[in-house]
Amino acid sequence: MPVVTESDVRAALAKVDDPEIRKPITELGMVKSVAIDADSGVHVEIYLTTAACPLRTKLTEMVRKAVADVPGAGAVTVDLDVMNDEQRTELRKKLRGDSPEPVIPFAQPGSLTRVYAIASGKGGVGKSSVTVNLAAAMAARGLSVGVLDADIxxxxxxxxxxxxxxxxxxxRMIMPPIAHDVKVISISMFTQGNTPVVWRGPMLHRALQQFLADVFWGDLDILLLDLPPGTGDVAISIAQLIPNAEILVVTTPQPAAAEVAERAGAIALQTRQRIAGVVENMSWLDLPDGTRMDLYGSGGGQAVADRLSRAVGADVPLLGQIPLTQDLRKAGDEGTPIVLSNPTDPAAESLLAISEKLSVRRRGLAGMSLSIDTTRHL
Structure with a gap:
């Protein structure tokens, strides 16, 4: 029988990522002690970041399993302790640096995170459904994805x-919950029940600023912002806080909805943001007899893309058309995005294709706003 050593155990623990921070617990200073008894039993003590850590049970099981797999390890016991204030301060400095004030990492010149602001001219076009499905699809591709529910x-x-x-x-760090491998933050996580939020513009701006700066998002490949409909305070705040955010416009085929959606995209003319493209939702309904019904008309998505292309002087593509399906609605109500629960559904296939188009762009400066005014001044 091989003899288990402390270095073997610590090497195994180095493969355990904290389920909230997504970094090795050894790197985060969360391993308090490792002890091995005469019978090769292993006793591990782990620091929790807070006493109310919601994932303490999951972390315990992850540690126990990792140590149990070490050759020669006998019975494994795991005890939990809680970091003191000094340890939490060191952890915060390790993760966020020693800046006196939190900064928005996505607005920094060196940021490689692609930020997509999902916008619509009016409510009811399925913008949030598109957002969560794109996020889940991108995460399933192995990307690190976050969603900020900016529809306060x-x-x-x-x-x-x-x-x-x-x-x-x-x-001062907020650890966002993770669902379907997507980090998510929403004002609903800070309110009781279904309490409405009754705020004016300055409070909305401050909330968004905190969500972007105080939340520890980690090294994201993609951040999706689910904006409220229209071109109001939140859209303006996002343009100020993250100038390099790209706008993704969601519309339905209906001409009346398309006209309003065009306004949501045209805000890029004033904020100098890039428009990533247009998504047409509720494009058609497949009937049992194999025919297709255009419930909301047709052509609205392409019309928005064409008009925005002319307005901004650059190609704004129609990224995809998403049909109406009953499973798409059910998936949203049940909390499992359809791209995961039923990837062969026609709506899921369209959403997966759109996510692929948005995911294949490399992280880098391409598409980043450089705040250069190209207007000639005479």
């Missing part, structure tokens, strides 16, 4: 992702 008044993202978890706070 009409928040629905947590329900659609099937989570009622609350964030954990470590000093």
């Amino acid at each position: 008044y009409g928040h629905s993202v947590p329900r659609m992702l099937g989570t009622d978890a609350r964030p954990t706070q470590v000093e």
